[in-house]
Amino acid sequence: MKTKRNIKSKPDTSPILLDFAVVLLSLATAFAALFLFIKNLTVTLERNEKSIGTVTFKKKTVQRKFLDRAVWDRPVQHSPVYNGDTIRTAGAAEAKVFLSDNNVIDIGSDTMIQIFVKDNEEAEIGLKEGAVSVQTSNTKIKINSNNASVVVKENSLLHADKADTENLRLVVETGEAAVSEQTADENIAAGQNTKNLQKDSVFQSGTEAAITMISPSQNVKILNQNTEKSSVNVLFKWQTSLPENEELILETASVSDFSQNNRKFSVTGLNEISIEQPDGNVYWKLYPKKQSGRQALSAQGKFTVLPAPVPLLLIPAKESKYFYKNTPPSVRFLWKGNESAASYLLEIADNPDMVNPKFTKSVNMESLAVSALNDGIWYWRVTPYYLTAKETDVLSSEVFSFKIEKRSTLPEPEALFPKTVADTASSKSLTFSWKTVEEAKKYRMIISDNENMSNPIIDTVTADNYLELKEAAKLLPNGTYYWTVFGTDEKGAVLTESKPRSFKTLDTEVTLRSVFPPDGYIIADTLCRDTRFTWKTNLTSEQHFQVSDSEDFSNIVKDIKTFNTGVDGIELKTGTWYWRVISSAENSPIKTETKKVIIAPPFEKPQLVNIGADKRIIILQNRLNKFKWTEVKGADYYQIKIKKPGLEKDVLYENLFITETEIELDFKDIADGPYIVSIQGFASATLSSSRRYGLAEDSEIFLRHLKPVELLSPVDNARINGVEAMLNPGKLIWASSEKPENANLLVTKTGSKEPVLSLNNPGFTVKLPPLEAGKYTWRVTASTIEGLDISSEKNFEFTVLPIPPLQAVKFISPKENAVLNAVFFKENRTIDFSWNAIEEATVYLVEIYTSNKKSKPVYSSKIGADGKKEILLKFRELALLSRGSFYIEVRAQRHLKDGKLFQDGIVSRLKFEINLPKKNNVETNETGVLYGK
Numbered sequence: 001m002k003t004k005r006n007i008k009s010k011p012d013t014s015p016i017l018l019d020f021a022v023v024l025l026s027l028a029t030a031f032a033a034l035f036l037f038i039k040n041l042t043v044t045l046e047r048n049e050k051s052i053g054t055v056t057f058k059k060k061t062v063q064r065k066f067l068d069r070a071v072w073d074r075p076v077q078h079s080p081v082y083n084g085d086t087i088r089t090a091g092a093a094e095a096k097v098f099l100s101d102n103n104v105i106d107i108g109s110d111t112m113i114q115i116f117v118k119d120n121e122e123a124e125i126g127l128k129e130g131a132v133s134v135q136t137s138n139t140k141i142k143i144n145s146n147n148a149s150v151v152v153k154e155n156s157l158l159h160a161d162k163a164d165t166e167n168l169r170l171v172v173e174t175g176e177a178a179v180s181e182q183t184a185d186e187n188i189a190a191g192q193n194t195k196n197l198q199k200d201s202v203f204q205s206g207t208e209a210a211i212t213m214i215s216p217s218q219n220v221k222i223l224n225q226n227t228e229k230s231s232v233n234v235l236f237k238w239q240t241s242l243p244e245n246e247e248l249i250l251e252t253a254s255v256s257d258f259s260q261n262n263r264k265f266s267v268t269g270l271n272e273i274s275i276e277q278p279d280g281n282v283y284w285k286l287y288p289k290k291q292s293g294r295q296a297l298s299a300q301g302k303f304t305v306l307p308a309p310v311p312l313l314l315i316p317a318k319e320s321k322y323f324y325k326n327t328p329p330s331v332r333f334l335w336k337g338n339e340s341a342a343s344y345l346l347e348i349a350d351n352p353d354m355v356n357p358k359f360t361k362s363v364n365m366e367s368l369a370v371s372a373l374n375d376g377i378w379y380w381r382v383t384p385y386y387l388t389a390k391e392t393d394v395l396s397s398e399v400f401s402f403k404i405e406k407r408s409t410l411p412e413p414e415a416l417f418p419k420t421v422a423d424t425a426s427s428k429s430l431t432f433s434w435k436t437v438e439e440a441k442k443y444r445m446i447i448s449d450n451e452n453m454s455n456p457i458i459d460t461v462t463a464d465n466y467l468e469l470k471e472a473a474k475l476l477p478n479g480t481y482y483w484t485v486f487g488t489d490e491k492g493a494v495l496t497e498s499k500p501r502s503f504k505t506l507d508t509e510v511t512l513r514s515v516f517p518p519d520g521y522i523i524a525d526t527l528c529r530d531t532r533f534t535w536k537t538n539l540t541s542e543q544h545f546q547v548s549d550s551e552d553f554s555n556i557v558k559d560i561k562t563f564n565t566g567v568d569g570i571e572l573k574t575g576t577w578y579w580r581v582i583s584s585a586e587n588s589p590i591k592t593e594t595k596k597v598i599i600a601p602p603f604e605k606p607q608l609v610n611i612g613a614d615k616r617i618i619i620l621q622n623r624l625n626k627f628k629w630t631e632v633k634g635a636d637y638y639q640i641k642i643k644k645p646g647l648e649k650d651v652l653y654e655n656l657f658i659t660e661t662e663i664e665l666d667f668k669d670i671a672d673g674p675y676i677v678s679i680q681g682f683a684s685a686t687l688s689s690s691r692r693y694g695l696a697e698d699s700e701i702f703l704r705h706l707k708p709v710e711l712l713s714p715v716d717n718a719r720i721n722g723v724e725a726m727l728n729p730g731k732l733i734w735a736s737s738e739k740p741e742n743a744n745l746l747v748t749k750t751g752s753k754e755p756v757l758s759l760n761n762p763g764f765t766v767k768l769p770p771l772e773a774g775k776y777t778w779r780v781t782a783s784t785i786e787g788l789d790i791s792s793e794k795n796f797e798f799t800v801l802p803i804p805p806l807q808a809v810k811f812i813s814p815k816e817n818a819v820l821n822a823v824f825f826k827e828n829r830t831i832d833f834s835w836n837a838i839e840e841a842t843v844y845l846v847e848i849y850t851s852n853k854k855s856k857p858v859y860s861s862k863i864g865a866d867g868k869k870e871i872l873l874k875f876r877e878l879a880l881l882s883r884g885s886f887y888i889e890v891r892a893q894r895h896l897k898d899g900k901l902f903q904d905g906i907v908s909r910l911k912f913e914i915n916l917p918k919k920n921n922v923e924t925n926e927t928g929v930l931y932g933k
Contacts, residue, residue: 051080052117053099056342056385061093062107077343077364081115088112089130094221096342099123103141106133108219131161133217136175148205150179150197159217167206171214172197179203202239211240211248211286211299218301222277223308223340223386225395230279232305237272238286242297244269247289256283256302279307306340310395311366311382316402322438325410325495329438330371333380335397337366341384348373348380352399375406410496413437413465413485421590422472422505430472430505432483436465440487440495447476447483451500457481461488473507480504512537512590514581519595522689525574528599531690534566535581535592544582551578551594574601603632603681603694606661611701617667618788619705624664627677631661632694635681642677645700672704707737708790709780714798722773722803726902729768734780736764738790743782750775773802806892806905809835809844812870814912821915825878833873833888833910840903841865841892846873851885858886885913 047066055062056077063072067084081087081097089095089111097105097115103123107113111130117123125132127145134141134152141152145162152158156175162168170179180194197203202212215237216222224232236250247268252275254261267273267286282305287298315334316322322329337344343364349357359370362385383396413434422430432445445467447458458475460467469475482500489495515534517523523531533545545567547558557577560567577597583590606629611617617625627640640663642653652670655663681694713733714720720730732745745766747757756776759766776798781791812834814820820831833846848859858880863873892905 047080047082049082051100052083052115052123053081053097054078055081055087055095055097057089057093057095061090062095063088078362083117084114086112086114101139102137103139104135105141106135108132127160127162129162129164131159131218133157133159133220148179148181150177150203152177161218164206168204169209169212170197170203171212171217172199172201173215173217174199177201181205200237200239208241209299210242210297211238213238213284213286213299213301216301216303218303220303221340221386222303222305223393224279224305225308225310227309230307231276233274234277234282234303234305235272235274236267236284236286238299239271242288248286249289250275250284250286252277252282252284254278254280254282258283258285277305279305306386308338308340308384308386311338311341311344311384311397312336313380313382313397313400316380316400318400318402320402322402322404323407323410324375324404324439325407326489327439328371328374328404328406330369331373331402331404332367332369333382334367335382337382337384341386343385345383345385346370346380347383348378350376350378352379352401354379354381354399373404375404377401377403410437410439410487412496412498413440413443413487415483415485415498415501418503420503422476422503424473424476424505424507427471427473430469430476431466432469433466434485434498437487437496439489441490442488442492444486444488444494445483446486447481448500449479449481451482451502453482453484453500461492472505476505478505478507512539512543512581512583512592514579514592514595517595517597518688519593520598520688521595522598522600522692524690524692525599525601526693527690528572529569531570532566532568533570533579537565537581539583539590542583545579546582547572547577547579549575549577551596553578553580553594572599574599600689600692603635603683603692605695605697606630606632606638606679606681607697608677608679608699611699614702615700616702616704619667619670619703620708622668622793624666626662626664627679628662629679629697632681634683634692635694636683637681639680639682640677642675645674645676667703667705670703672702674700674702677701706784706788706790709740709743709782709792710735711778711780711792711796714796716794716796716798718798720771720798720800722801723903725768725771725773725800726803727770729770732766732768732778734764734792736782736790738784738788740782740790741785743780745778745780747776747778750777771800773800775799803903806838806841806894806903808906808908809838809871809890809892811835811888811890811908811910814910816910818912819915820912822917825916829876829878831875831878833875833890835871835890835908837865837867837869837871838892838905840894841905842895843893844871845889845891845893847889848875848880849887849889851887881914883914883916883918885911887911 055064055075062075064075064079064081065072065086066082067086072088087095087097087107089107089109091109093109095107097107099105099117101121101123105113105115105125108131111132112128113130113132114126114128115123116126122140122142124142124144125134127143132143134143135157136152136154138154140154143150143152143158143160145160145168146165148168150158150160150170153176156177157173158175158177159171159173160168170177176199177197178194179197195203200214202214204212213236215235222232222234224230226232240248242248245268247266248270250265250267250273251258252263253259261278263275265273265275281302283300283302285298285300313335315332322331333346335344343362344366346359346361346363346368347354347357348359348370349355359372361368379399379401381397381399384394386394416433416435417431424430434443442461442463443465444461445458446453446456448454448456458469480502481504482502484498484500486497487495513536515536517531517533537543542561542563545558545560545562546553546556547570548554548556558570575598577599578594579597580594581592608627608629610626610628619625629638632638636659638658638661639656640654640658641651643649643651652675653665677699678696679699680696683689683692685691711734714730724730732747734745743761745757745759745762746755747768748755751774756771757766757769777795778798779792779795783789783791813832842865844863844865846859846861846863847857849855849857859875859877861873863871865871887909889907889909891907893901894903894905896902
């Protein structure tokens with residue numbers, strides 16, 4: 001029988017574990033590749049040849065390429081620069097090359113240069129693009145750029161700006177230079193096309209600018225090393241080809257659109273000006289005032305004022321001391337620099353003039369430890385390095401001195417803890433600590449129960465400057481002990497030791513704690529004797545209450561023995577004092593925390609501020625008088641009292657709690673005369689101060705009631721008959737208890753711009769002119785001889801009513817709806833219209849019209865009043881009438897003597913009817929043919 005064989009694989013490892021391992025391997029490979037890529041990206045290359053200088057920069061945006069390499073690397077600070085190196089900067093980058101011959105090349109942003117040093121040790125720069133500034137010392141530098149080359153002479157500063165292949169601008173700020181232009185004419189001998197440039201000279205090839213700024217150069221960084229103010233004087237110097245009388249404007253601002261901190265200066269006829277500029281970016285432009293679209297005539301740029309205060313030396317402090325026994329100490333130098341510095345030069349010398357320093361080192365940090373100093377007096381200073389400044393322009397720090405002294409014995413370790421009493425209750429740990437000792441590598445600590453340390457309880461060695469005892473109460477039960485510390489070297493040799501110091505252990509917690517007043521408490525000087533100083537303690541022994549004028553209690557002015565937990569009746573002068581309570585134990589007295597108490601003098605007097613020199617207060621009717629005084633520092637409320645002069649006089653008014661510095665009072669019931677106003681500031685008690693008071697300010701015042709002008713007639717809101725107002729105008733009557741001066745009476749009508757009546761210094765009775773209907777306002781403004789305002793309190797108003805119409809007449813004859821027929825006209829040749837007379841009427845208007853009122857009246861007439869009680873109109877124009885209905889209207893009117901209508905009347909109307917028989921039609925015979933027809 002054959003058996004089947006299972007050939008399937010059964011792996012021992014789980015697929016999940018295999019996947020996990022693959023993922024880990026892939027991640028490790030990726031991280032390794034990333035690490036190698038970053039390392040390769042940031043690698044700094046060096047060559048086995050002599051460098052020609054070093055390069056520094058502020059940002060990692062500078063690259064360098066060797067002459068025989070095609071790979072760019074990123075140099076670190078102070079990287080060497082080799083012959084033929086090409087250096088380029090990115091946008092906003094800045095670099096500085098320090099050549100071996102002390103020449104300095106400042107490289108602007110977006111710039112690429114190549115540096116060579118010839119056999120004569122003179123450097124040559126190839127400027128391909130961008131801007132450089134060259135500062136020479138004792139040797140020259142040559143700059144080549146396309147068809148021009150310039151030799152910068154010794155001790156000169158030149159700025160070169162190459163915008164493109166055609167345009168080159170050279171500006172000599174200091175010193176001199178020689179520029180040569182290459183031409184196509186081979187017959188021109190070398191040197192014949194060379195120009196010498198002196199200080200403040202400008203050379204341009206290609207498109208020439210009408211205005212060239214010599215100083216400050218483009219994007220230059222100007223250091224403000226002034227620690228007292230955040231600004232510096234900047235010299236603007238330029239050259240222009242514009243006419244001399246062309247008006248030029250120099251404009252500066254803190255933003256590129258010149259919208260902030262904008263300042264304009266007229267610099268017509270000048271070629272330089274010094275302007276104080278604040279820290280930060282400064283944008284400038286120089287242009288003719290009348291550009292008329294000539295934008296090419298302007299120059300603009302930017303520079304930055306960098307805050308660069310001199311370094312502040314911190315450690316070692318001035319005249320500090322270092323001691324050692326065998327090995328000189330390592331001295332740590334620490335200073336505070338500024339953000340503008342690229343690096344710092346630390347110098348240590350044995351003379352205050354820092355001549356031939358014994359130690360110099362350039363560092364990028366603000367600290368350095370130096371261990372190569374022997375004993376003696378040393379001097380040190382720090383000089384910052386900036387990428388944008390000449391070395392001669394940089395200010396160094398102040399020179400500090402310190403002393404290193406070799407001694408046969410070192411200073412003893414200074415004990416820190418424990419103090420006089422050590423609390424070991426509740427299984428607490430007890431920590432012993434002391435200040436470190438230079439040169440000591442280990443410490444030996446001994447605790448004994450006697451001062452001569454002959455019976456050690458604890459004897460141990462530690463490398464730290466402290467020792468902690470766990471459950472100290474078991475090792476050191478209640479009692480008095482002594483401890484000392486030895487500083488030793490690595491081999492255990494004693495370098496220094498401290499004197500025995502006593503302490504007391506208590507496994508029950510000792511309580512001696514000051515309670516009141518708390519630290520910094522303020523007590524009014526008058527309340528000092530009433531203040532009780534209290535504390536809590538579980539000690540039964542005698543204590544001392546002590547007061548001193550110094551925090552270290554070197555001068556104790558009060559020392560009171562007591563078994564109580566408080567004292568009072570203490571009298572102290574104004575000022576700052578310190579108090580504590582100390583136990584009377586001989587060996588190790590227990591003290592409370594030292595607390596400060598301030599005995600404060602009274603507050604200052606408040607001063608009345610709204611009282612005139614004559615101290616007179618005018619009381620106006622229905623008005624409150626305001627008293628206002630100066631705020632008293634520290635006071636939170638005030639008291640005011642008013643009384644008659646004299647010690648025994650009663651207080652007429654008082655308010656004992658005013659939180660503001662003003663109050664309004666009603667003096668209407670107080671008689672005229674002199675009074676005393678007393679104002680005093682107070683402060684309520686708080687957690688940090690007792691109640692406090694101020695000095696009272698007593699001010700003499702004189703009260704005088706002053707009544708305003710009184711308007712008598714017409715009274716306010718009076719209504720005046722319109723007829724009377726026109727025919728018999730009334731009077732304005734006013735009065736004053738004071739003799740008025742400069743009075744003015746004014747009457748105005750609502751809706752009218754011009755016043756109806758305006759009189760200066762009028763009498764108390766003024767006759768009104770005839771007034772038409774309307775609303776009127778009147779008032780009197782006046783002042784006393786002293787200039788006090790006594791004008792009427794309010795404006796009075798009165799209304800002139802409209803003139804009423806005259807009454808309607810009552811017809812007497814004919815009767816209403818009378819019918820006048822043929823019989824009537826047979827007996828009467830007139831129609832008699834009569835009505836009753838109106839007393840005030842001077843004339844009557846009569847109209848007769850048909851029933852159609854819109855038609856023209858058939859008759860109209862004006863009849864004068866004759867003084868009779870009945871008015872008669874004999875109407876004789878009968879021909880004007882015809883058959884039908886008619887109406888007669890009569891209106892009474894009142895006219896003045898000048899004929900002006902004064903008062904109109906109400907129309908009365910009467911209807912009557914003419915009823916005559918109709919005429920028959922007349923018939924005639926035929927006329928026939930007339931003669932001649």
